[in-house]
Ligand SMILES: [Zn+2]
């Protein structure tokens with residue numbers, strides 16, 4: 159099988175490549191990247207003139223809901239949504255049923271991904287058994303089964319002592335600990351950002367300090383243990399400042415932000431729109447600005463979606479009982495490109511935050527275009543304007559706050575391991 | 584003028600003219616409540632469902648009497664929020680009730696936004712009888728009616744609202760209504776009960792309750808619900824009464840003819856000393872009485888103010 163991508167603008171931030179080049183894929187491997195490749199016996203020719211050719215996009219924070227919540231999403235539908243959004247690899251969080259807290263569940267996910275998945279799936283294991291925050295999981299065994307990082311996403315580890323031990327334990331395995339940083343005492347019964355909008359709507363607020371205080375603890379523990387901490391979905395100015403200062407001191411910390419946190423504010427909750435209910439909550443305009451500043455100055459390494467599918471029955475209820483989260487795989491790329499349009503990021507940096515940076519954050523293969531490496535490639539039409547339609551999402555769930563939004567930029571081809579996993583119809 | 588709102592979900596949506604019109608209509612209904620035969624045929628043949636997910640004898644009874652005095656058929660449904668636990672959603676409940684073809688649903692719910700949710704999905708009129716910590720529009724309207732009756736107008740009055748602002752839907756509705764009608768609203772309460780940004784609704788926050796009530800024409804005390812406050816918002820009721828309770832001593836700071844109000848039920852000795860609650864300046868029972876007239880007006884106006892014979 160030979161695929162030739164002709165005449166595209168090849169952008170590979172990891173190798174500082176930004177040039178009009180051809181890319182030849184043979185038997186799953188990138189065989190050549192060069193000017194004007196002439197090749198016989200090509201099975202598939204992708205005319206990429208005017209398009210962008212990048213390393214396959216990587217999303218290190220998704221919820222595939224499989225096993226246990228397949229009515230929201232499963233590995234087949236979730237990976238199809240991923241490739242439709244241009245992603246060739248995803249890391250999936252362990253809050254499944256059962257929780258991914260042992261090698262059997264990890265093996266199930268890996269096997270399922272091979273059988274039914276259309277992109278690479280990297281399981282994230284739980285830090286603690288059942289994500290109950292009581293005792294550590296068998297991290298070494300789970301790494302052998304395929305886990306690339308550990309997180310109790312959605313169930314922040316309450317005990318500082320246990321978090322310390324998790325970091326210490328994971329360190330010699332060179333596995334990052336991903337922290338969903340929230341002080342649950344400070345979160346209380348809150349359901350949206352604490353601030354004027356919550357006051358007006360009469361909804362209980364979650365204060366910014368609930369995130370910042372938790373990030374401060376995690377960063378200090380990372381500094382203390384020397385282990386690698388990755389902070390998930392930062393959303394507040396204070397938390398971003400803490401990470402920025404820690405990086406300056408040389409702490410091994412990376413972090414991510416989601417498209418919804420750099421695009422929307424708490425204003426989106428008005429009208430009690432449950433598709434604007436997420437965790438961490440949408441913050442205020444200053445926090446949104448801080449997320450953009452953090453992306454611009456490199457404090458925030460990576461853009462991740464926190465793709466969190468929920469069934470309509472779980473969202474079509476009173477705001478305070480609706481489940482948290484939004485789908486994100488199919489809108490992340492164009493929302494990231496808006497940052498380029500707004501002058502927040504260069505195109506190169508935007509692509510880096512979707513390719514090499516997430517790969518580095520979790521020590522994943524990929525994220526670059528290199529001859530001899532497995533061919534994960536995304537072809538992007540930067541100028542294609544389209545309107546998001548929740549009903550037309552590939553994901554099983556339709557909980558997007560961007561329904562009806564006009565966006566620009568879309569993946570036209572997503573190539574995973576040398577095969578075309580998605581082609582825009 | 585005509586009332587153009589199909590629903591009354593909050594005071595926020597009502598203009599100064601809307602509010603004035605409701606209060607004028609309520610005034611005209613008030614007389615019916617003092618007649619020998621307290622019933623007019625205005626809403627004969629109309630069906631009103633009082634859908635209460637949260638216990639509230641006072642508000643429910645007030646709406647029920649209001650509906651009956653206008654000759655509507657009023658039905659009370661006390662739905663427990665536990666139906667949610669049983670798997671029945673608010674939407675299911677709503678669809679079931681809609682199938683009974685009510686003209687108006689009067690709704691009380693512990694979730695902020697719940698009446699808005701129904702209004703988006705059902706054909707009938709919705710009157711919000713209190714949603715979470717969001718709004719309680721008819722309470723604010725009866726407060727305004729009571730003040731207007733005693734002071735002639737709301738314009739330029741100084742109104743102090745004291746207590747748990749964060750969790751009070753009454754406070755929010757009162758702030759919207761009173762400021763819209765030209766009154767000055769001052770707020771005071773424990774630091775744990777003043778929500779962020781509340782000044783942006785047009786009220787001024789005072790650290791000291793005494794500053795807030797100095798020269799006030801109206802002192803409105805809010806009910807403290809200790810069960811809701813949990814352990815972290817208040818040390819003790821004793822402490823609360825000492826710093827945020829209204830007693831004859833601090834009431835002297837207000838204007839000599841200041842009105843004392845409370846949405847009820849009063850925790851005697853906490854928000855109000857009995858001397859004040861039962862004293863000459865208290866208009867708490869007027870509030871209750873006006874509640875019926877205001878609710879009659881609300882029910883009447885959301886149906887377009889259609890006249891039956893002999894209204
Ligand atoms: Zn999370």
Ligand SMILES: [Zn+2]
Nearest residue numbers: 219251311464
């Ligand atoms: Zn997550």
